[in-house]
Amino acid sequence: MAFFDRLAARSAAIDSLLCVGLDPHVAELQLSPDATEQQRADAAFHFCKRIIDATHHHAAAYKPNAAFFEAIGVNLGCATLRRVVDAIPDEIPVLLDVKRGDIGSTAAAYAEACYDEKCGLKADGVTLSPLMGWDSVQPFVTGKYADKGAFVLCKTSNPGSNDLLALNMQCETLFEKIAQLSNEWSVKAESESSGTSSPRLGLVVGATDANALSAARKAAGPNVWILAPGVGAQGGDLDAACAAGLNDEGTGMLIPVSRGISRAADLEAEAKKLKENINAARAKAVEPKAKKQKPGIVSYQKEFLEFALAEGVLKFGSFVLKSGRTSPYFFNAGLFSSGGALSKLGNSYAASIVASELVDKDGKPKFDVVFGPAYKGISLGALVCASLYSDHGIDVGFAYNRKEAKDHGEGGVLVGASMAGKQVLIVDDVITAGTAIRESHELLKKIDATPVGVSIALDRAEKRSLEDPLSAVQAVARDLAIPVVSIVALPQLQEYLRGSPDYDESVLTLVTEYRSKYGV
Numbered sequence: 025m026a027f028f029d030r031l032a033a034r035s036a037a038i039d040s041l042l043c044v045g046l047d048p049h050v051a052e053l054q055l056s057p058d059a060t061e062q063q064r065a066d067a068a069f070h071f072c073k074r075i076i077d078a079t080h081h082h083a084a085a086y087k088p089n090a091a092f093f094e095a096i097g098v099n100l101g102c103a104t105l106r107r108v109v110d111a112i113p114d115e116i117p118v119l120l121d122v123k124r125g126d127i128g129s130t131a132a133a134y135a136e137a138c139y140d141e142k143c144g145l146k147a148d149g150v151t152l153s154p155l156m157g158w159d160s161v162q163p164f165v166t167g168k169y170a171d172k173g174a175f176v177l178c179k180t181s182n183p184g185s186n187d188l189l190a191l192n193m194q195c196e197t198l199f200e201k202i203a204q205l206s207n208e209w210s211v212k213a214e215s216e217s218s219g220t221s222s223p224r225l226g227l228v229v230g231a232t233d234a235n236a237l238s239a240a241r242k243a244a245g246p247n248v249w250i251l252a253p254g255v256g257a258q259g260g261d262l263d264a265a266c267a268a269g270l271n272d273e274g275t276g277m278l279i280p281v282s283r284g285i286s287r288a289a290d291l292e293a294e295a296k297k298l299k300e301n302i303n304a305a306r307a308k309a310v311e312p313k314a315k316k317q318k319p320g321i322v323s324y325q326k327e328f329l330e331f332a333l334a335e336g337v338l339k340f341g342s343f344v345l346k347s348g349r350t351s352p353y354f355f356n357a358g359l360f361s362s363g364g365a366l367s368k369l370g371n372s373y374a375a376s377i378v379a380s381e382l383v384d385k386d387g388k389p390k391f392d393v394v395f396g397p398a399y400k401g402i403s404l405g406a407l408v409c410a411s412l413y414s415d416h417g418i419d420v421g422f423a424y425n426r427k428e429a430k431d432h433g434e435g436g437v438l439v440g441a442s443m444a445g446k447q448v449l450i451v452d453d454v455i456t457a458g459t460a461i462r463e464s465h466e467l468l469k470k471i472d473a474t475p476v477g478v479s480i481a482l483d484r485a486e487k488r489s490l491e492d493p494l495s496a497v498q499a500v501a502r503d504l505a506i507p508v509v510s511i512v513a514l515p516q517l518q519e520y521l522r523g524s525p526d527y528d529e530s531v532l533t534l535v536t537e538y539r540s541k542y543g544v
Contacts, residue, residue: 026363027149027173028223030246030358031117034159035084041306042299043119043251046072046088046108050095052286061097065104069094072108072325078291082299084335086112088278089121090145102145109146110461114135117148119251125153127160135163149173149230151251154202158209165213165224178202181230181254196243198235203227203243207505223502224246224310229269231260237268239240246271247502251278266305274310287431321519324375325512327368327483330519335365340531345409346456352534353517355482357400357453366403370411372511373451373479377408379507380418382449382477391449391476393421393441397464405451408479421446443473450478455508458500466506475506483484483510486542495544514539 025033026314035041053066075084093105095338109118124134138147151160154176164174179189179199189199195205213224226249229240237252245248250269255259262279269277279302288294295332321329333336336359343354360369383389390413396405404425412418421441428437450464460476468475484498501508518539521532 026347040084040299041165041302043085043278043280044083047282048092063095065100081293082172082295085117087119106420119149120147123151132163151175166216175228176253178227179229179236181232196499200243203240204505206399211503230254231265234264234268237371244500253280263305267309272311274306321516325516328372328511331368370407372412373408374415376511392446393443393448395448396424401452408451447476448473453481455496458496477506483513
């Protein structure tokens with residue numbers, strides 16, 4: 025099982041987000057100044073073993089810090105660290121805190137030293153500095169280490185992190201860019217080696233800066249794990265950190281604690297107390313999010329469903345999909361085939377975009393151009409552009425691509441507004457596998473355009489397979505680190521059926537059962 029899958033499984037199994045740090049400071053080992061290296065090594069091991077034995081019922085992961093073991097001595101430091109790793113129960117992931125950052129053969133050697141089971145430290149995951157780029161991360165999460173994981177330093181808990189990581193770069197800070205790259209690099213890792221499709225990378229974001237935690241979570245999306253040091257000795261506020269850093273399910277975040285446990289009179293009691301305090305903070309953080317996201321339906325969504333049904337675009341019955349599933353409903357956007365239907369369709373797209381994070385609180389769009397990928401996206405993009413202007417006074421450019429390059433006239437594959445250096449919104453009808461959106465994303469990146477979001481009509485909100493917990497929409501949002509906005513999704517369809525006198529209870533029952541089986 026891959027590192028982040030193991031971490032999620034362990035966290036769920038014991039209902040804990042507590043990561044226990046193993047930091048054998050020499051000052052805490054109670055040694056005489058003239059202690060031998062062997063004495064230092066034995067003291068460090070027993071210091072850590074005592075913590076492991078007392079806390080393993082409450083630890084989602086252990087995080088030994090390599091520096092404190094290296095300080096034991098050149099002969100026994102790494103050997104002691106390996107003894108400690110071997111003492112950790114197999115079901116608990118080991119995150120080695122090393123903060124490596126180099127490239128090429130040096131990075132590959134670091135990875136082998138951290139992971140190798142015979143001669144290395146046998147870690148499951150590591151912490152890394154990402155500032156040398158993908159080359160410095162790649163050896164730790166690809167090839168024979170495809171099932172390993174890494175947390176990259178994003179916005180650390182020390183005040184000095186603002187010197188670099190908080191620097192503004194046009195529309196984002198450096199740490200927000202790192203958060204976005206964590207998704208892009210996970211996709212690269214997946215494409216370069218076989219193995220899990222789950223994220224290979226998480227982020228280190230200090231619990232001492234709730235605003236940065238919130239911004240990093242938004243930039244990275246809900247599926248990236250965040251390691252949030254700083255609660256306790258460094259003064260981070262647990263409630264604020266959880267409210268900012270947890271995803272909507274109340275997961276995706278590890279709270280590491282070292283001294284708060286190692287210096288306690290009762291290690292087990294302190295670990296249990298910390299776990300319970302974290303869970304209390306989780307509950308407070310998730311409750312308002314759950315209320316905010318309670319399924320509902322707004323006027324433009326209700327109108328869209330009503331005219332989609334009237335046009336025969338949305339039908340209820342029994343339909344065998346390409347996936348082999350038998351669905352109780354079917355959606356075919358190609359049947360929006362009259363001037364009136366297309367006008368209403370454009371109105372619905374525009375309303376959903378304006379209601380989303382793609383438009384700021386002052387009504388200004390966060391994109392300069394609407395891009396419609398060939399072929400269906402061309403007409404949809406034009407409709408959206410026109411409706412944004414006619415309904416909301418938002419005037420942005422429109423562009424599309426051809427499937428085949430034109431060798432006369434304006435030439436090339438791109439037509440319409442220039443997108444180089446611009447923020448671009450991609451428009452399509454649905455996302456089935458996400459291939460068209462990924463191809464559009466790659467095309468836009470090649471011309472120095474920045475994709476900032478995707479707008480679709482319907483989100484089926486169902487798992488890609490029974491083994492894969494993500495929907496195609498969620499996978500695109502995660503992998504490309506951009507929001508995907510839909511006019512309606514499966515929850516709104518359920519709400520519509522609950523309130524509609526035109527459909528009996530059996531239709532709602534079939535849709536509800538389908539969502540229970542396949543929904544995300």
